[in-house]
Amino acid sequence: MSTAKEDILGRIRSSLSDHPSPPEPIRNYRRTSKLSKEATLEMLVDRLIDYKANVFYATEETIAHRIDELLQDASRYVVPVGIKESWLPEDTARRSRIFDAGNLKKAGTLSTRELDSVNAVVTNSTVSCAETGTIFLNTNSDEGRRAITLVPDHHICVVKEDTIVELIPEAFERIDYKRPVTMISGPSATSDIELIRVEGVHGPRTLDVIILQ
Amino acid sequence: MTAVSLGMPRVYHGEGNIFETEAFPKYAAKELTNEQLRANLGFATHKIRTKREHVVGELPDWQGLRTAGSMIKQRVMANLPEYLEMFEKNFTAAGGHVHWARNAEEANQIALDLIRAEGVDEVIKIKSMATAETGLNEYLRENGVEAIETDLAEEIVQLADDRPSHILVPAIHFNRTQIRDIFLKKIDGVSVDLSNDPADLAEASRIRLRDKFLQSKVAVSGVNFGIAETGSLSIVESEGNGRMCLTLPDTLISFMGIEKLLPSFEDFEVFLQLLPRSSTGERMNPYTSLWTGVTPGDGPQNMHVILIDNGRTAVLDDEVGRQALHCIRCSACMNVCPVYERAGGHAYGSTYPGPIGAILSPQLGGIENEYNSSLPFASSLCGACYDACPVKINIPDVLVHLRGKAVDHEKAQGDFKGGKKDPHYQMDAMMFGAKQLFSSGKLMSLAEKGLPMSKLVTGKDHKISKFPGLVGGWTKYRDIPEPPKESFRNWWKKEAPKASRRDSSERVDIQALIEQNKGKVVEAHQQAEQRGQTIAHPAEEKEQ
Numbered sequence: 171m172s173t174a175k176e177d178i179l180g181r182i183r184s185s186l187s188d189h190p191s192p193p194e195p196i197r198n199y200r201r202t203s204k205l206s207k208e209a210t211l212e213m214l215v216d217r218l219i220d221y222k223a224n225v226f227y228a229t230e231e232t233i234a235h236r237i238d239e240l241l242q243d244a245s246r247y248v249v250p251v252g253i254k255e256s257w258l259p260e261d262t263a264r265r266s267r268i269f270d271a272g273n274l275k276k277a278g279t280l281s282t283r284e285l286d287s288v289n290a291v292v293t294n295s296t297v298s299c300a301e302t303g304t305i306f307l308n309t310n311s312d313e314g315r316r317a318i319t320l321v322p323d324h325h326i327c328v329v330k331e332d333t334i335v336e337l338i339p340e341a342f343e344r345i346d347y348k349r350p351v352t353m354i355s356g357p358s359a360t361s362d363i364e365l366i367r368v369e370g371v372h373g374p375r376t377l378d379v380i381i382l383q
Numbered sequence: 384m385t386a387v388s389l390g391m392p393r394v395y396h397g398e399g400n401i402f403e404t405e406a407f408p409k410y411a412a413k414e415l416t417n418e419q420l421r422a423n424l425g426f427a428t429h430k431i432r433t434k435r436e437h438v439v440g441e442l443p444d445w446q447g448l449r450t451a452g453s454m455i456k457q458r459v460m461a462n463l464p465e466y467l468e469m470f471e472k473n474f475t476a477a478g479g480h481v482h483w484a485r486n487a488e489e490a491n492q493i494a495l496d497l498i499r500a501e502g503v504d505e506v507i508k509i510k511s512m513a514t515a516e517t518g519l520n521e522y523l524r525e526n527g528v529e530a531i532e533t534d535l536a537e538e539i540v541q542l543a544d545d546r547p548s549h550i551l552v553p554a555i556h557f558n559r560t561q562i563r564d565i566f567l568k569k570i571d572g573v574s575v576d577l578s579n580d581p582a583d584l585a586e587a588s589r590i591r592l593r594d595k596f597l598q599s600k601v602a603v604s605g606v607n608f609g610i611a612e613t614g615s616l617s618i619v620e621s622e623g624n625g626r627m628c629l630t631l632p633d634t635l636i637s638f639m640g641i642e643k644l645l646p647s648f649e650d651f652e653v654f655l656q657l658l659p660r661s662s663t664g665e666r667m668n669p670y671t672s673l674w675t676g677v678t679p680g681d682g683p684q685n686m687h688v689i690l691i692d693n694g695r696t697a698v699l700d701d702e703v704g705r706q707a708l709h710c711i712r713c714s715a716c717m718n719v720c721p722v723y724e725r726a727g728g729h730a731y732g733s734t735y736p737g738p739i740g741a742i743l744s745p746q747l748g749g750i751e752n753e754y755n756s757s758l759p760f761a762s763s764l765c766g767a768c769y770d771a772c773p774v775k776i777n778i779p780d781v782l783v784h785l786r787g788k789a790v791d792h793e794k795a796q797g798d799f800k801g802g803k804k805d806p807h808y809q810m811d812a813m814m815f816g817a818k819q820l821f822s823s824g825k826l827m828s829l830a831e832k833g834l835p836m837s838k839l840v841t842g843k844d845h846k847i848s849k850f851p852g853l854v855g856g857w858t859k860y861r862d863i864p865e866p867p868k869e870s871f872r873n874w875w876k877k878e879a880p881k882a883s884r885r886d887s888s889e890r891v892d893i894q895a896l897i898e899q900n901k902g903k904v905v906e907a908h909q910q911a912e913q914r915g916q917t918i919a920h921p922a923e924e925k926e927q
């Protein structure tokens with residue numbers, strides 16, 4: 171008896187007995203931006219706000235202070251091991267950071283339950299697409315494994331200015347598909363009830379984006 | 384499995400929820416009225432349509448993207464065996480397992496075996512058309528496994544023990560108060576003070592499902608795109624339930640139609656621009672996940688893809704109809720369809736409703752199926768679906784083609800009556816009128832589309848016979864009269880005033896149009912005949 175695979179491939183070949191040979195696809199769409207850096211940044215910020223993300227600006231000097239403010243209500247927050255430590259505010263009596271090693275098979279990685287009990291997560295990002303308002307996380311060591319930016323209810327995400335591009339194809343060039351990719355455009359949302367948009371269902375309900383100049 | 388002819392079958396049709404035969408036994412008992420469904424659906428389609436037009440208009444290269452999308456999909460279909468094997472090789476190399484299923488039953492069986500191997504009796508699910516098509520949830524339930532839908536709308540529908548009414552907003556037929564009542568009745572431990580504020584309702588769902596997400600060992604998903612060259616998969620979603628399902632469980636089982644592939648990572652950039660704008664009318668949906676097999680210590684370590692035929696190879700067999708396989712399930716065609724807006728999505732038995740359903744279901748399941756054979760007639764051929772389709776599927780063209788096939792089949796069955804009193808004929812006459820209406824405004828006329836007129840009117844053989852229930856399954860269980868009991872025009876006379884939520888520039892007195900167009904069908908038909916043949920295939924849009 172033939173296998174399902176053989177059967178299906180056989181059926182396809184028989185269905186294609188007319189041997190269609192379509193031409194090479196024409197890629198008549200924008201693949202390189204003509205926008206200035208400033209305009210691209212402005213576009214990204216506009217779209218992020220449109221999606222109800224909160225946008226802040228910081229420099230290497232001010233970012234720790236900014237994150238400190240954003241973490242106001244948090245007592246414990248998780249960060250990926252590769253995060254730049256100078257970005258993080260000093261731990262206080264009320265608030266501490268927890269490092270996640272990024273691999274459930276390794277020590278120093280939080281269980282899902284533990285993750286569920288932290289208030290926030292702070293990560294870097296790989297690239298952001300202005301035209302769609304999308305931040306790409308590529309599970310680099312300063313972005314962490316996928317679960318840490320999913321389970322906590324508050325995501326503080328750093329976007330370095332030089333990682334902002336205008337177009338999706340430009341963003342794709344900076345992505346390594348061999349590692350998991352999560353593309354984020356605003357906090358999680360639903361419009362399932364009477365088409366009224368509600369921010370925050372299962373993913374983080376608050377997305378704070380810090381543009382790092 | 385349904386074979387087309389005796390002896391060695393030439394094509395193999397699918398099974399499962401792709402037929403217009405399904406009655407909704409409990410549906411009549413529901414308290415919700417059809418008026419509400421219709422009003423909500425009208426509201427939804429209009430709102431999404433407006434948003435879509437806005438964000439599509441933002442892109443100067445939209446037509447270029449559509450062309451690229453269409454051409455990429457043509458390539459996929461032409462080289463499907465190679466791409467499937469390439470995908471299998473790369474996904475396997477990345478630590479995943481690939482299974483092949485000839486039909487719905489086999490796909491369900493494979494999933495059940497995998498679930499049993501993990502020793503669980505509950506799985507979490509992210510919305511998937513493919514598992515709806517195979518009827519996976521029901522199958523699992525019969526075999527002692529509960530499948531928990533985690534998409535809010537699907538969750539509502541599941542808790543209400545109902546069926547989805549729209550591909551994109553499956554619970555649009557419930558209003559917030561009804562949803563609150565469903566939650567109060569069905570969610571254990573929910574606060575009796577639960578309000579009907581959508582934010583509170585979403586919160587109730589968040590709390591209910593959180594534990595499931597954190598505990599579940601196995602998740603089942605569909606797939607939006609598979610990439611042959613890299614062995615990657617992608618899922619596009621809004622709520623984060625998808626990310627939960629794709630990230631937290633140990634085992635992930637993904638159902639994927641064999642047509643879902645893209646050749647390369649580069650092609651994905653085209654579709655990621657086409658899908659969200661066409662679908663929810665957003666520049667981008669909140670979350671898109673892309674993963675390539677197993678990542679050690681991050682996400683499911685046990686990863687399975689089930690590649691499903693279930694009639695897709697039969698669709699591929701039809702040179703005109705195979706473009707239906709290009710569909711990326713965005714639902715744009717439904718939101719612009721005047722017939723869908725009126726008939727609603729609830730009244731269908733197939734998983735695939737609206738214009739795409741009208742060409743996909745009969746091809747997947749075979750036009751020979753009595754109810755499916757009426758589906759291609761459920762259209763005014765106004766062309767709005769074609770204009771909206773992000774991958775340029777020429778739905779009107781395929782509809783006309785399938786009408787011909789349906790008639791051929793009926794004729795072969797000796798089922799053939801013909802004549803002007805035939806409901807098919809009247810349907811077409813009316814639809815032709817309606818078509819004029821939509822083409823008179825912003826939409827292109829039929830002539831501009833270059834549709835083969837002679838087939839349009841009455842099918843390839845110029846006579847059409849039996850019409851099983853007006854607009855087939857689409858109108859079942861609606862608050863409109865059963866069509867065979869009265870003439871179409873009488874039906875329409877009563878229905879027309881209730882019909883339109885379209886803006887005034889598009890609104891029309893259909894009855895007057897029918898009168899006006901009385902002779903036109905025959906005329907158009909004759910003209911086409913005189914010109915000696917059908918009009919050529921639509922010219923490609925001038926777009927660059």
Ligand code: SF4
Nearest residue numbers: 710711713714716772
């Ligand atoms: S046929 Fe086109 S418009 Fe309709 S759902 Fe499929 S891709 Fe979207």
